[in-house]
Amino acid sequence: MIVLRLPGGLSLRLRPRALVVGLAGTLLALALAVLAVGAGDYPIAPADVLRVLAGGGSPADRFIVTELRLPRLVTALAVGAALGLAGAVFQSLTRNPLGSPDVLGVTSGAATGALVVVVVGGGSAALAGAAAAGGLATGLLLYALAGRHGVGGHRLVLVGIGVTAILTGVNGWLLTRAPLMDAARAALWLTGSLDGRGWANALPVLGALAVLLPAVLLARAPALRLLEMGDDSAAGLGVPVRRVRVAALGAAVLLVSVAAAAAGPVSFLALTAPHLARRLTRAPGPNLLPSAVVGAALLLAADQLAQHAVAGRQLPVGVVTGVLGGGYLAWLLAGERGGRR
Amino acid sequence: MTGPDEKGTLMRPDTPRLVGDALTLGYDRRTVAEDLTVAVPDGSFTVIIGPNACGKSTLLRALARLLRPARGTVLLDGADIHRRPARQVARTLGLLPQSAVAPDGLTVAELVSRGRYPHQGLLRQWSREDERVVDQAMADTGVVELADRPVDELSGGQRQRVWIAMALAQQTPLLLLDEPTTYLDIAHQVEVLDLCARLHDEQGRTLVAVLHDLHQAARYATHLVAMRGGRVVAAGDPRRIVTTDLVEEVFGLPCRIIEDPETGTPLVLPAVRRSGTDGEPAPTVAGRC
Incomplete structure (x- = not known):
């Protein structure tokens, strides 16, 4: 723990390890992004990529980088950061390592919204809007069902599992109602994909991150840390428990919803990123910023794998996050159990 | 350790700082206590006893601002405790709840320093005062040599001393403890109660504890509150009322x-x-x- 003391009574407390993880993760994600922009059927050298990003470069390079590849990359980074951050908040609030938006039904709710648009008909803007609305509505439903008694960890997880089950049924029914072509498109969306994503997809997620990250999450991080010791302890230390919880839950649901609107329900990222972040920082607490950074780097890497792992054939990124994330988590949890007891 | 703050002197001398006035307490539709009035004498070591389900922990939760009374008010320094901001209350009244959980891997020093939360801000995260108070709280509870150990590796008695240290770091003149000796063996029970008595005698803090053991209650309390069925049956010096x-x-x-x-x-x-x-x-x- 490093303490910075500034004149005027200001003091900041920093964990060196968390700081290193955050910085290294950011650098890694950026380096990966430069390489990724250069990769593809028309390869561009990293130096040329940097030249374009600095405002120069040849017209062809400029077009390919800023119009074709960069939007998808930025979408990946933003969606990854949003999901990592939201996952860290959910796990902290539920005091449960499995308390992720996938398990609690927020992601399924976003899928329901999108599927309704597929069945009723509508463009991709309507689909994104409906996905966000579905996620938010599910968040409200969760709060209405589990919130009366203070959104205790167990209750929220159990109610969430029930909600997920119901929504999975509804989603299956909606898929059978959709015309065949639309059902195929919907199935692709449900896997989670960054294919063909442009600035219009990236901007809402970036906006949500820009507002929610500092305003709600970083400002509330100390209170979230205390909430992990139990509601009573946190209240005894002066945390306005209900208010902090509603604000954090609302922000996390919003992030998941806009992320799902941009890229579909990308599975397992919100669950895996905070685990990996905590392993790296070895710090107790929600590890908000490291989780966001790890999420961004992970989704970017997964999307590169999805594009280039199988030659001549692109996979939806959700397939990669599902296989790798799920596998990593199973390995991690099996190892922890074996190691501890 | 710095003693209680000076707010008490601003109050009318005859009104205790913490009073539960005509409280009706319960959860959902189940009423646990009706028209319950309790005063915690300033500077006392008050112990609440009674059979299981008599409402003693419920009363403590109400006094600690964890439970909003259905009727009546809890007055802290003459003002309704529920109308005051949580953080402000937490600078006057500390709490050791039954249900405290130490997150995995959290060290003793880190846990104790969390007690400084009500005194900290976004840009005032760790002042020299914070550091001094945390060191003193760990010294007062005898956990200095445990400072770098993870809390989840400690014995029950050590752990309880660490939680008390966290509450001390909060620097509150009033400290509420909900069954601080439950699940401890007899030696650790005595250790924790001796610590409480020392905080009361030497630092002049007002303590309120819920205890199960009548003998320990009578031995340590300066003011005993005996409850049954949501009522106070007797309150006063244990030598007089037991x-x-x-x-x-x-x-x-x-x-x-x-x-x-x-x-x-x-x-x-x-x-x-x-x-x-x-x-x-x-x-x-x-x-x-």
Whole structure:
């Protein structure tokens, strides 16, 4: 723990390890992004990529980088950061390592919204809007069902599992109602994909991150840390428990919803990123910023794998996050159990 | 350790800082206590006792601002505790709840330093004062040598001392403890209660604890509150109020009371009731010896 003391009574407390993880993760994600922009059927050298990003470069390079590849990359980074951050908040609030938006039904709710648009008909803007609305509505439903008694960890997880089950049924029914072509498109969306994503997809997620990250999450991080010791302890230390919880839950649901609107329900990222972040920082607490950074780097890497792992054939990124994330988590949890007891 | 703050001197001298006035308490539709009035004398070590489900923990939760009374008010320094901001209350009144969980891997020093939360801000995260108070709290509770150990590796007694250290770091003149000795063996129970007594005697803090053991309550309390069925049956100096009649009324337990040879406080001995005899309780001594 490093303490910075500034004149005027200001003091900041920093964990060196968390700081290193955050910085290294950011650098890694950026380096990966430069390489990724250069990769593809028309390869561009990293130096040329940097030249374009600095405002120069040849017209062809400029077009390919800023119009074709960069939007998808930025979408990946933003969606990854949003999901990592939201996952860290959910796990902290539920005091449960499995308390992720996938398990609690927020992601399924976003899928329901999108599927309704597929069945009723509508463009991709309507689909994104409906996905966000579905996620938010599910968040409200969760709060209405589990919130009366203070959104205790167990209750929220159990109610969430029930909600997920119901929504999975509804989603299956909606898929059978959709015309065949639309059902195929919907199935692709449900896997989670960054294919063909442009600035219009990236901007809402970036906006949500820009507002929610500092305003709600970083400002509330100390209170979230205390909430992990139990509601009573946190209240005894002066945390306005209900208010902090509603604000954090609302922000996390919003992030998941806009992320799902941009890229579909990308599975397992919100669950895996905070685990990996905590392993790296070895710090107790929600590890908000490291989780966001790890999420961004992970989704970017997964999307590169999805594009280039199988030659001549692109996979939806959700397939990669599902296989790798799920596998990593199973390995991690099996190892922890074996190691501890 | 710096003592309690000076707010008390601003109050009318005859009104205690913490008062529960005509409280109706309950959860959802189940009412636990009605029209309950309790005053915590300033500078006392108040202990609340009573049989299971008598409402003693519920009362403590109300006094700690964790439970909003259905009727009546909890007054802290003369103002409704529920109308005051949580953080402001937390600078006057500390709490050791039953349900505290230490997150995995959190060290003792980190846990104790969390007690500084009500005194900190976004840009004032760790002042020299914070550091000094945390060091002092760890010294007062004898956990300095545990500072870098993870809390989840400690024994029950050590852990409880660490949680008390966290509450001390909060620097509150009032400290509420909900069953601080539950799940501890007898030696650790005494250790924790001795620590509480020291905080009361040497630092002048007002303590309120819920305890199960009547003998320990009578030994350590300066002010005893005996509850049954959501009512206060008796309140006052344990040497004065602990009688066979009271124990019979509160716990339904026939007993004898002798003087604790160590402290001179009342020592309650349950009467022998063997099955097979005609059920007549052993002779009891009326009143305190």
